[in-house]
Amino acid sequence: MGRSVSLITLLLLSTANAASEAPRPRGVGPDFAKYYKDSESFTCISNPSTKLDISRLNDDFCDCPDGSDEPGTSACSYISPLSPPQPDKPNDSLALPGYYCKNKGHIPSYIPFTNVNDGVCDYELCCDGSDEWDHVGGVKCEDRCAKMGKEWKKQDEARQKSLGAANRKRKELITEAGRLRKEVEDRIQTLQTEIKGHELKVDALMKSLAEIERQEKGKIVKAAGKGGKLGVLSGLAKARIEELTENLNRVRGERDASRGRIEELEAILKRFKEEYNPNFNDEGVKRAVKAWEDYAAQDRPGPDDARDRDLDEILKPDSESAIKWEEFVEEESDVDVLYKFEEYLPTPLRDWVDAKLRALRVTMIENGILAAPNTDAPESSAVTSARTQLTSAETTLNNDRNELKNHEEDLTKDYGPDEVFRALKGRCVEQDSGEYTYEHCFLEKTTQKPKKGGGHTGMGNFVRIEKVTVDEDLLADGKGLGSGERYALKYENGQHCWNGPSRSTQVILACAESDEIWKIVEEEKCVYRMEMGTPAVCGLKEGEQKGAPVHSEL
C-alpha cells in the first residue's frame, strides 16, 4: 500500500510541475486547496507549527494532530471526540470536513474519512466511487455519476416544478386563512354591536321585572294551609310525592348511567382477559383475570324491562294512574268572599282603593310592619313572564359575549406562519401503515384505525404548534423532512396505553405539493411521530429545498 501511495504522490508532483495550477491532492476539496499548494512540504492546517515533508501527505499515516495531512485516506479518521482518547493526538477534531468526492456529472460532496477504503461503495455520497481508490478486498466502485446526475436532474426538475405548485398552494392557503380571519373579525364587529343592543334590552327588562315584583308584594296572598286537616295533609302529600318523583327520576338516571359504566368496564375487562400477557407471571394480573372470570361466570338477572315500564307509568305526570291533584283542590270558602269587598265597589273607585291599599301595604311591608307574602307561593304569571324575558335576553347576551371572547381569543391563537393552519384546521388526511390506517385532522386530533376492525384509538388531541430541529434523509423524490428547523403539531392526551402513558403524537411538517402522511413511527411505547408533507409550510426560510437534498448529511 505504501508503495502505491508514494507512486501516486510522485504522479501528483509531476503533474503539478506540468500544469500552472497544482492539482489538488486526493480528497482535498476546492475550499481547502490553498493549504496544499506547496510542493516541498505541508503545514498542518490547525497546527502550523507542525511542518511535514511532502512525502508524508496522503501516505496513509496520520501525522497532523488535526488530520490534515491525510485528506485522501482513512488514516486520521480516529481523530474525533467520539473515539477513545489517545495521548499523542490532543486535537480531537479534524480540520477537514471529509474526503472530497469530485462526482463529475453530479454534485461534489464530502464523505466521512471513516468510509474511505472500507470496501463499501458509498454511491449516495460518492457516486464516482473514488472513496474506494485502494480497492481493499478487491472492491471496485464504478463511476455512476453520469447516470445518477442525470436522474437527479430529472428528479430535481420535477421537484422544482412540484415546489412551484406547492408554493402556489400555500399562497392559496394563506389567502383562505386571511379570508377566515376576516370572517372572524367581521363577526366580532357584528357581535360587539349586537351586545350593546342586548345590554340595553337586559337593563330595561331588569327594571321592568323589579317594578312588577314590587307590585306583586302588595297582593294579598292566600294563606297556605288553610282549609281542613285533610287539605293540609293533601298539600303535604302532594309536595312530598313531587319530591319523591323527582328523586326517583334522578336515581333512575343515575342507575342508567351506572349500568352504562358497568357495561363499559365489563368490556374493558373482557378485552383485558383476552389480551393480557401471561408470560409476565404477574400475580396481580393473574388474580385480576381470575376474579373477572369468576365474576363473569356468575348468573345475574338482566334489567327488568317490565318493571321499568311500570316505573315510567308512575313517573309520568299525566298518566292515567297519576293522582289528579287538581281534583282535590277545595273550593274557596265563603269567608274568602267577604274579603273581596272590592268587587262590590264601582270600578274607578275600586282601582283607586286598590292602588292606595297596595301602596300602603307595600310601604308597610317595606317598613317591616306587615309580613311579606308567603314566598313559597307560586309567582304570578306576570312576574314569571317578565323573568322569562329577562333570562332569555341575558342568555342571548352571554352567548354573544362568549362567542366574542372565543373569536377574540382565536385571533390571538397561534396558527403558525401567516396563520396558514387556520385554513387547514379540521382537514383530515389518512395513511395506511402496516396493520393500521392513521388519520391526522389538522389542529384537532390524530387517530389509529385498525384494518382488521375494532375500535379507533385516539392518539392525541391538539395542544400546540411547535418547532423542532430534524436531521433526516431526504429521498430523491423530495418526500422527507430533510434537516433543519421544522414546524410540528403536537397532539397529547390520547387514549391511555396499557403499561404505558397516554398516547401522543408529534406531526412534523415539511413542504410538499399536497397534504400527505409520509411515515408513522411509534418512537417509544405510545409516543408517535408522523412525518407529513403539506404546502402550508413551503417556502419558509429554512432553505430545505436548496441543493441536492441527499447530500445534506455533511
Next chain:
Amino acid sequence: MASSLRIRSAPRWTAVLLLWAALCCLFVPVVMVKQHDFKKCDQSGFCKRNRHLADTAAASSSWTAPYALDAASITFKDGQLSGTVLKTPKEGGEKVRLPLTVTFLESGVARVTLDEEKRQKGEIELRHGSQARKERYNEAGKWALVGGLKVAEGAALSEKAEKGYTKVFYGEAGKHQAVIRHEPFGIEFQRDGETQVKFNDRGLINVEHWRQKVEKPAEEKKEGEEEKKEEEKKEEEEEEKGEDESTWWEETFGGNTDSKPRGPESVSLDISFPGYEHVFGIPEHATRLSLKTTRGGDGNYDEPYRLYNADVFEYEMDSPMTLYGAIPFMQAHRKGSTVGVFWLNGAETWVDVTKAKTSANPLSLGTKGHTDTQTHWISESGLLDVFIFLGPTPADLTRQYGELTGYTAMPQSFAIAYHQCRWNYVTDEDVKDVDRKFDKFKIPYDVIWLDIEYTHEKKYFTWDPLTFVNPTKMHNHLDKRNRKLVAIIDPHIKNVGDYPVIDEIKKKELAVKNKEGGLFNGHCWPGDSMWVDCFNPETIKFWKALFKYDSFKGTAPNTFIWNDMNEPSVFNGPEITMPKDNLHHGNWEHRDVHNINGMTFHNATYQALLERKKGEIRRPFVLTRAFYSGSQRSSAMWTGDNLAEWSHLEASLPMVLNQGISGFPFAGADVGGFFGNPSSELLTRWYQAGIYYPFFRGHAHIDTRRREPYLAGSPYTEIITQALRLRYQLLPAWYTAFHEAHTTGAPIIRPNFWVHPDDEAGFAIDDQLYVGSTGLLAKPVTKEGADSVSVYLADGQPYYDYFDYTTYQGKGHHTVPAPLEKIPLLMQGGHIIPRRDRPRRSSGLMKFDPFTLVVALNKEGSANGTLYLDDGETFDYQQGAFIHRRFAFDGKRGILTSTNLAEGSRTAKLDAFLKSMARVRVEKIIVVGAPKSWKGKKEVVVMEEGAKESARRKKVAIEFFEGKGKQADWAVVRDPKVGIGRGWKVDFLG
C-alpha cells in the same frame, strides 16, 4: 320496588369495586420474582429428604452411611475399577446392589459412576401404567461429553493398600491417587500424597433404590382433634424410625401434580475440599463469584444452590435461586491449587455449601488455621456420575473440563462486535431507520435483532406480512455495510391449522409427549403450542430443513438465530416449565433431561445453520437462554431478563466471570437492563461495562422507552460511542482471546484468582476483570454517581492507564479516576496489545485495516503478546487458513519480533488467506513505559522476512514522548509497514 332494585344491583357493585381494586394493584410498581412460583428445597421432596438426611447425620456422632463396597466384587482393568456397592436399606430386607465404576482418564481426571442394578436390568414396576424407561438416565454424557474419555494406560492398583481400602495411582507420573474406602464406601482423591477431594466424608451418600409402593390401609375416620394430633404423632414417629414417604409417590406444586411413576430415585453425595476456602462455579445464579454458604448464618443463604433451568421473571439479586441455565461444574481454590468436580446429571439438582473453619492451634507453632469447604450434591434422578479434577492450576481445570465437554465454538468475527436488540423493532422500515441512525451518529454496530413480533401471529419461520413486508430487501440493506440480522426462533410451535410446521410435527410426532404418550400441549407466546423434542434425531433432521433459505423464506446468509424460552418456558406448567412426567424421545422422562433439554434445542439450531445452502458452510451464530455443560460448543448465552437497575449491572460481572471459568465464556448481560428504563447515567455506565462482556448486546423490553445509543443525547451519546469504539478498536485482542478459549478453554474475561492463582487477597474479587491474555485490566463503574474506582493490583508490575498512560504500581488497591466519560482500564506491564484504531461502521469493514501494537513494558522492560486472525466467517481456519503471531519485546536487546505461532504446514487455504491479507500492515507501534535512554532517538531499524535486499534494513522514524507526573514515557514508531502475517523485527537500538 326501589329498594328491591337496590338490593339486586348491590352485589354487582361490590364485584366491580373489587375488580377495580384488583386492577389498581397492576399499577403498583412491578414486583420482583414471585418466590411462590418456584420451589424452595423443602417444597422439592427429594431435596427435603436428602437435606433431612444431612441434618440427621450431623446430629449424630455415630452416623455411618449404610453403603459398603463389596471387596470381593472389585476388578481393575484398562484404567477402570469396577465393583458393587451394597446398600443396606433402612426398612431391612435384601441389600441393594449398586454397580460402581471408577474410570481413570489419560488427562488425570477420574470419573466415578454409581448405578442401580434393579433399575438397570428393568426389574422394577412403574406406577400408573407409565411408558417411561425403567433405567436411571444414562445418556447425559451423550449430550454433554465430546472427548477426553481416553482411559489412562498408566493407572494402576497400588499393592500397598491397607485392609479395607483400595488404592489407584493415576495421572501424570502417577501423581494422583484415589484411595477407596470399602466401608462405609468413600473415596479420597490425592495429589502428591495430599488429599484434595473427599467423597462421602460426612456419610451423606444416598441412592434412593426402587421399591414397591406399600398401599397403606385406608385412613380411619377422622373424628375430632384428638385423632388428628395422634396422626401427627404417628408421622413424627414414622420419621424417626422409617422415612418420610409423603413425597415418594406424588408431589403437587402450584396446582400441578407430578405422578412420579418410578417413585423416589434421587442420588446424592457429599464432596469435601479440605483446606479450600473458596468454591466457584455451578452457574447460573445471581450471586458472587466465591460461593456463599447455604446453611444460614450472617450474610449467607439458607437455601441450597438450585440448578433447574427456569424462566424466572425479574430475578432477584444475591440469591441461590435457580435461573435459566445449569452447569454442574464446581472448582475449589486455594493458594497453589485448584481442584474441581463435574456432577454429570441432567435432572433437578441442589447443592449445599458449608465451610468448616479450623482455628490455629496456639500450642503447636506453624500450624495455621484453615478452612474446609464441604458440599452436598442432590439430584432428583439419574446416575450418580462425577468427574474429579485435581488441577493444580485454574487453567488445568478449564482445559480438562473443556476436553470433556468441548471448547467454546470459534465465533464469526461479527458475533463479538456490538449487537443492537429490542423487543421489538416493529417493521422492516424501523430496522432500516435504526441502521441509518447508527451511521448518521457514527456509532459502530454489527447486528440488529428481531424479537417475536416479526413473526406472523407468533408462527416461527414466517414474517408478519403487514409489518415485515420485504425481509429480503431489509437483509440486503444491512448487508451493504456487512451487517447481520438475528431473528428469534423458540422451541414452542403454535398449534393452529394451516401451519405446515405444526402439521409435520404432529404427523411425525416430533414434539415432547405427555405422560400418557400423546403430544403435549402447553401455553406460550403463540397460545396453545407444542415443543419440538430435539432428543429425537428425526426432529433434528426436520429442524435442519426448516432453516434452508428456500424454506425459511426471507432469510439470507446474514440471518442468524436466537433461541429463547428453551428452559423450556411453559406459561401454564409447574414452575413455568414442563411437567416432569412428560416423555421425550426414547421414553425418558422430562425429569431426567430437564437441564439438558435447552441444549439439545440450540444444538439443533446450530446444525441447521451450518449449511443452509449446499456448499455454503459458515460458522453459525446461535444465542441461547437455557444451557448445560456443552452448550459452549454451539452457542452464546445471555443472563436473561434482568432489570434496568444498578444492582443488576453490578451482578452481571460476577455472573459473566463465572460463565468464563465454567467453560461457557461466550456470555453477556442485556446492556441497559431488559425491564424498566435506565437513567442516562446508568445506560452510559452499562455500555462502559458491557464492552467487556464477551457477548455484547443492548436489549430492552417492549414496554420501555427506546434507548438506542444515539437517543441518549449529549454528552451521553458521545461517551457511549467512545465505549463502543473502544470495543471495536480492541476487537483483534478479543478475537485472539476467543481463539484461546476455543483451543484451551481459558476464559475470555478472567477473574483475579484465575490470573493470579497464588494471590490469596484477590481470590474473592469479582468486580474487576482481565481481557484474555492481553493484560488489560478493567474495573467497570457500577455505582451511581461514582467518580473513581478502587482497582486491586495483584502484583508489583506497573499498570498503565489505557488512555493516558498514568502509571499505577504496587500490590494492593489503587484509586483510579472514573468520571462519567472515563472507563477505568489499565494495561498490565509485560503485554503487547493488538488494536485497529480506525473507526468503521461495522467490524466487517475493518477487515483490511492496519494494526497498531501497544507494547506495555514490565518492570524488566519486556513484553509479549499474541494475535490470532482468520477470515472470521468460514471453517477454513480448521485447514490452517489463519495468522497466529507471537510478538515479543526483549528489553535487554531492544528488539521487538513477530514470530509465527501457527504450527501447521502450508495449505492452499492458508496461501489464499495470506494473499488476501498481504497488504494488511502494522501502521504504528506504541511503546508505553519506554526507557528514558530513547529520548532523542529518531530512527529504528525494521527488518521483514521476504523483503527485497534493498529494503532489508529499513529505517523508520520513532518519536519519544516524555510523560508528565505519574504518566509513563512512551514512544511511537511511525509506520514500520510490516505485514501482519509476516515475520519481522524492529531493532530499537540499531
